[in-house]
Amino acid sequence: DDIPRAELEAGLTHLPLSPYVGYRTDPDGRADATTLFQLAAQGGFQRLPKGDATFGFRDEQAFWFHSRLFNESNTEQRWLLVLQYPLLDNIDVYLRYPDGRVDHLASGDMLPFTSRAIRFRQPNFWVDLPQRTEVELLVRASSKSSMQAPLALYTFSAFAEMERDAQLGIGLYDGILFALFFYNLVLWISLRDSSHFWYMCHISGFGLVLFCLNGLAFEYLWPNQPKLANLAIPLSMCFSQMAMHQFARVFLELKERWPLGDWISRGFIYCYAIAAVASLWVDYRVAVQPLTYSVFPGVLIVLYQAFHAIRNGYRPARLFLVAWAMLLLGTAMYASVSAGLVSKVFVTEYGIQVGSAMEMILLSFALAYRYANLRTENERVVREANEQLERNVSRRTAELSSALEQLADANARLRESNRRDVLTGVFNRRHFREVFEHLLHQAAETRQPMGVLLIDLDHFKKVNDTFGHLAGDECLRVLSQRLQTEVAADNAVVARFGGEEFVVVLPSATAARVQEIAERLRRRIGSEPVRYGGKEIVITASIGTFSIPLGFSFNPDDALHQADDALYVAKNNGRNRVHAANKS
Numbered sequence: 091d092d093i094p095r096a097e098l099e100a101g102l103t104h105l106p107l108s109p110y111v112g113y114r115t116d117p118d119g120r121a122d123a124t125t126l127f128q129l130a131a132q133g134g135f136q137r138l139p140k141g142d143a144t145f146g147f148r149d150e151q152a153f154w155f156h157s158r159l160f161n162e163s164n165t166e167q168r169w170l171l172v173l174q175y176p177l178l179d180n181i182d183v184y185l186r187y188p189d190g191r192v193d194h195l196a197s198g199d200m201l202p203f204t205s206r207a208i209r210f211r212q213p214n215f216w217v218d219l220p221q222r223t224e225v226e227l228l229v230r231a232s233s234k235s236s237m238q239a240p241l242a243l244y245t246f247s248a249f250a251e252m253e254r255d256a257q258l259g260i261g262l263y264d265g266i267l268f269a270l271f272f273y274n275l276v277l278w279i280s281l282r283d284s285s286h287f288w289y290m291c292h293i294s295g296f297g298l299v300l301f302c303l304n305g306l307a308f309e310y311l312w313p314n315q316p317k318l319a320n321l322a323i324p325l326s327m328c329f330s331q332m333a334m335h336q337f338a339r340v341f342l343e344l345k346e347r348w349p350l351g352d353w354i355s356r357g358f359i360y361c362y363a364i365a366a367v368a369s370l371w372v373d374y375r376v377a378v379q380p381l382t383y384s385v386f387p388g389v390l391i392v393l394y395q396a397f398h399a400i401r402n403g404y405r406p407a408r409l410f411l412v413a414w415a416m417l418l419l420g421t422a423m424y425a426s427v428s429a430g431l432v433s434k435v436f437v438t439e440y441g442i443q444v445g446s447a448m449e450m451i452l453l454s455f456a457l458a459y460r461y462a463n464l465r466t467e468n469e470r471v472v473r474e475a476n477e478q479l480e481r482n483v484s485r486r487t488a489e490l491s492s493a494l495e496q497l498a499d500a501n502a503r504l505r506e507s508n509r510r511d512v513l514t515g516v517f518n519r520r521h522f523r524e525v526f527e528h529l530l531h532q533a534a535e536t537r538q539p540m541g542v543l544l545i546d547l548d549h550f551k552k553v554n555d556t557f558g559h560l561a562g563d564e565c566l567r568v569l570s571q572r573l574q575t576e577v578a579a580d581n582a583v584v585a586r587f588g589g590e591e592f593v594v595v596l597p598s599a600t601a602a603r604v605q606e607i608a609e610r611l612r613r614r615i616g617s618e619p620v621r622y623g624g625k626e627i628v629i630t631a632s633i634g635t636f637s638i639p640l641g642f643s644f645n646p647d648d649a650l651h652q653a654d655d656a657l658y659v660a661k662n663n664g665r666n667r668v669h670a671a672n673k674s
């Protein structure tokens with residue numbers, strides 16, 4: 091019998107019972123207290139493994155714990171026995187006093203909350219420990235959840251003090267979660283970014299799981315519905331895991347950035363949806379055990395997704411990864427306790443709270459960072475679009491003004507070609523008429539003399555007949571060039587008047603000057619034969635001139651008529667000569 095008895099010395103206010111507890115498994119759960127008290131007397135109980143009542147998921151129907159309590163000198167006689175794990179289904183406490191009396195107390199989350207000594211999230215019992223009396227404690231615990239039965243004795247005041255601190259911690263934690271929840275609710279409503287919505291789901295799912303696990307959900311949400319309290323654990327686990335994967339999908343933009351990772355997340359989400367529905371029917375243990383274990387690969391895959399995103403240059407994933415590492419640490423610690431891998435100490439028991447609180451806060455930062463990132467990205471896109479637009483506009487403007495220039499140019503050329511005779515390049519008759527009218531008007535106004543010459547090539551029909559029409563064309567071209575160069579110095583206007591007939595207007599020229607120029611032109615035409623196709627074509631011209639007397643005003647038709655008459659005389663007088671209308 092090497093398990094020591096728990097001795098309550100004077101001044102002691104609380105005592106964890108693990109070092110003083112022996113345990114025994116009850117595979118079919120049918121053993122009764124009387125038998126177990128006998129077994130205890132025979133040393134049939136073992137010390138706790140690693141000195142700690144944490145066993146993980148076990149197949150045995152029940153566990154029995156035995157301890158001898160001896161109030162040696164403590165003035166406090168009424169103690170609170172607390173079972174510091176809220177998820178045990180049934181707990182039976184038997185106290186055997188020296189006089190043979192056995193008290194039986196029952197609690198656990200399969201009984202309504204009111205069965206507890208104190209309304210508190212962990213099962214608890216009043217235990218009378220009179221001074222200098224050994225009381226035997228026998229506890230039967232059964233659970234479909236992980237088997238943990240850390241027992242402790244508290245005086246009422248010590249319990250109140252301990253609980254104050256614990257409630258403060260829990261309040262702080264839930265306060266952080268509530269604040270982040272509502273903060274992101276506001277962000278979601280105002281920004282309409284679904285990542286905030288999934289973050290809220292992630293927070294509330296996670297918070298709900300912890301609320302169930304630490305017994306507060308049973309205490310505050312459904313104190314009289316033990317069944318619902320038990321069902322809430324697998325359901326909230328499924329919900330929190332679905333929200334976690336969905337949040338990761340949205341935050342890390344997996345659909346666009348890593349479709350395979352997206353598919354894996356969706357796979358997890360579908361599995362949890364099925365598990366949630368299944369947990370309504372299947373046994374609690376069957377549901378919770380795989381769910382607890384599935385948290386490991388689930389969190390790891392999200393961790394890997396974050397790594398993947400960082401490797402592909404997605405900056406917001408960095409903070410996400412740090413946040414996730416915190417959660418991973420906390421979750422791993424908690425799950426390890428549940429699985430009985432590590433003992434229950436502060437860091438392992440509250441690691442999940444600390445880790446997840448850090449995670450939630452960091453994720454909130456990550457969301458803000460992501461938002462800022464998106465905004466900068468949007469601004470960049472808008473700026474680039476604007477720059478592109480400006481470039482396009484100035485290019486189009488340049489194109490347009492060049493087109494306008496070309497058009498103006500083409501218009502000018504068109505206007506010019508409208509004035510010119512196609513064959514010879516000198517002004518055509520229509521333009522000549524406009525200019526002539528203007529010049530006549532100007533001459534009358536400024537009282538300047540002016541001359542007009544009508545030049546008709548002699549026997550041009552014969553040229554065509556002899557040398558061909560193309561040769562005739564060449565003659566017309568060459569002669570009109572000669573006319574132009576000959577009178578260029580006199581500001582003269584040269585135009586083709588008809589087939590082989592030209593007209594020349596000489597502004598400011600006196601009658602003598604008109605005669606002189608006409609004579610010069612006639613000589614120039616006749617003196618130089620036109621060369622075409624190796625042949626020399628001699629051409630002469632008859633010219634009729636009309637000098638407008640000073641101070642007289644003529645209309646174009648009358649003036650031309652005068653010149654034409656003179657030309658007619660020149661022709662009749664034998665051609666190749668000049669005749670002035672004014673002389674006749």
Ligand SMILES: Nc1nc2c(ncn2[C@@H]2O[C@H](COP(=O)(O)OP(=O)(O)OP(=O)(O)O)[C@@H](O)[C@H]2O)c(=O)[nH]1
Nearest residue numbers: 546547548549550551552554559560562563589590
């Ligand atoms: N090759 C060519 N011939 C032209 C053109 N325009 C008119 N002619 C010819 O010029 C000739 C003018 O003939 P007519 O009016 O009889 O006068 P002509 O033969 O010059 O005789 P006179 O004027 O009396 O000396 C015609 O045979 C027309 O075919 C042209 O653009 N090119």
